[in-house]
Amino acid sequence: MKNFIIILMLLTGSLASSKSMAQLKQKMIIVSADGKGDYRSIQGALNSLPDTGWQPRHIFIKKGIYREKIYLEKHNIILEGEDREKTIITQAIARDEWRCEHAEDWGVATINVNSDDITFKNLSIINSYGFDAKMDRMIYCPSDSSASKLKTIKPNGHQMALRTMHATRLKAINCHFTAFAGDTVSPWNTENGMFYFKDCIMEGGVDFYCPRGWAYAENCRFIAHTGDAAIWHDGSQYKDSKTVLMNCSFEGYDGFKLGRYHRDAQFFLVNCHFAANMADKPIYLVATSNTINWGKRIYYFNCHKVGGDYTWFADNLSTAENNIHASDINPNWVFGKRWNPLQK
Numbered sequence: 001m002k003n004f005i006i007i008l009m010l011l012t013g014s015l016a017s018s019k020s021m022a023q024l025k026q027k028m029i030i031v032s033a034d035g036k037g038d039y040r041s042i043q044g045a046l047n048s049l050p051d052t053g054w055q056p057r058h059i060f061i062k063k064g065i066y067r068e069k070i071y072l073e074k075h076n077i078i079l080e081g082e083d084r085e086k087t088i089i090t091q092a093i094a095r096d097e098w099r100c101e102h103a104e105d106w107g108v109a110t111i112n113v114n115s116d117d118i119t120f121k122n123l124s125i126i127n128s129y130g131f132d133a134k135m136d137r138m139i140y141c142p143s144d145s146s147a148s149k150l151k152t153i154k155p156n157g158h159q160m161a162l163r164t165m166h167a168t169r170l171k172a173i174n175c176h177f178t179a180f181a182g183d184t185v186s187p188w189n190t191e192n193g194m195f196y197f198k199d200c201i202m203e204g205g206v207d208f209y210c211p212r213g214w215a216y217a218e219n220c221r222f223i224a225h226t227g228d229a230a231i232w233h234d235g236s237q238y239k240d241s242k243t244v245l246m247n248c249s250f251e252g253y254d255g256f257k258l259g260r261y262h263r264d265a266q267f268f269l270v271n272c273h274f275a276a277n278m279a280d281k282p283i284y285l286v287a288t289s290n291t292i293n294w295g296k297r298i299y300y301f302n303c304h305k306v307g308g309d310y311t312w313f314a315d316n317l318s319t320a321e322n323n324i325h326a327s328d329i330n331p332n333w334v335f336g337k338r339w340n341p342l343q344k
Contacts, residue, residue: 029057033064042066042079042089049074061087061123069093070111072118081122084174090126094133095158095183100141100151109163109186113170120172127159130180130205130225156181156205156226164188164195168213171196171341180225181205188212190237196331196341207232207260215243216334216341224252229260229283236263239294244268244334251275259283263290266297269313270326274305282312301326 029045030037039045045059052075059079063086070089081087091110098108106112110127111120133155141151159179163186164170170187177185177200184204187195193213200220202209206227209217212234224230230250235241243266250258254277259267267283283298301317303309317326324333331341 027058029059030062031059031066032062033066034062037062041068042070043068046070046072046074046077049077052076056117056119063087065090067091069107069109071107072111072113073115075115076117077115078119078121079123080119081124084122084176085124087122088124088126090124090128092129092132093127093159094129094153095160096151097139097141097153100139100143105160105163106165109160111162112165113162113167114165115167116169118167118170120170120175122174123172124176124178125161126177127161127179127184129159130155130157158182159204160184160186161204162186164193166191168192168194169339169341170194171198172200173197174199176201177203179204179208182207182227183210184208186210187215188234190234190241192338194335194339194341196335210234211243213237213241214334216246216331217244217248218246220245220248222248222250222252224250224256226253229257231259231267231283233259233261233265233267234263235266236290236293239264242266242268242334244270244329245272246329247271249273249275250278252277255279257281257284260286262286262288264292264294266294268299268301268317268320268329269303270301270317270329272300272303274303274313276305276307278305280310280312282310301329 031039031042031045033040049057056076056078061081063082065088067090069091089110095108110125137153138150139153141149144151159181161177161179161184166189168189182205185202187193190212195211195215197217197220203223205225207229210232222230233243257279299317299320300313301315303313
């Protein structure tokens with residue numbers, strides 16, 4: 001009888017422990033600007049967490065405008081908004097001004113990421129500097145090379161909504177990234193960066209979507225406000241690095257250009273759609289002192305423009321290495337066995 005009681009107690013304890021673990025797994029942190037959540041600020045919620053966890057830590061952000069600059073250094077985090085267009089994280093940051101007093105880009109964006117396994121969902125992430133600034137500003141800049149140490153900060157300089165440092169395995173689902181000028185979405189890590197975007201809107205100026213490493217964007221809408229090109233890629237570290245744009249659309253000011261590169265790059269555009277006013281100019285190599293080791297690698301399949309196609313984006317996928325077929329181009333092909341962004 002005594003042994004039976006002991007066994008029963010152990011089983012009961014085990015069940016209780018399992019229940020507690022399940023409750024822990026289901027618990028999410030609520031951020032609400034009106035004070036009706038666990039935290040009023042997103043950064044406050046992030047600061048409350050350990051550096052890493054055995055499962056994704058889920059932060060749910062209620063509708064509202066959060067005027068914060070986010071520093072994300074903790075791993076395995078989900079930031080999910082209640083409504084994409086009504087859950088807004090915004091700051092006004094000119095990169096040229098930031099770099100006057102800082103040696104690197106850490107802190108240059110609205111959301112700054114230096115951690116792994118990060119997910120953004122249903123969020124608007126805005127760098128509003130180019131929309132807010134009405135004219136050039138002259139500032140004192142200690143790092144400027146001129147004798148006067150004065151630097152002109154322009155409304156159309158680089159403005160990052162998202163900037164990653166050494167981060168990898170980052171995905172954004174149904175997010176809206178906005179800036180007026182360049183480098184809006186800057187997931188940068190040529191060594192092992194893996195970045196996945198789905199159902200997102202991205203808008204900005206020159207190179208406003210500019211991944212380094214491996215990137216896959218599907219069902220995304222790209223809107224060019226200004227600048228010499230919409231998309232850019234740096235795949236210079238490894239020959240296999242690539243950026244894939246699947247079922248994406250491109251629009252913008254009259255004569256906007258599709259893309260460019262000035263380091264080794266590899267572009268795959270599949271089932272993409274271009275606005276009628278896109279310039280008749282292929283993705284081009286900028287004049288550069290960089291050595292381009294692997295040549296021009298820009299591939300198209302089933303892409304079309306309103307009002308008629310240009311010859312330069314005719315199907316040429318058969319010329320890609322290993323004769324890849326369009327049906328085989330998916331996240332698993334891009335990232336290999338290193339990461340499956342579709343896995344829950």
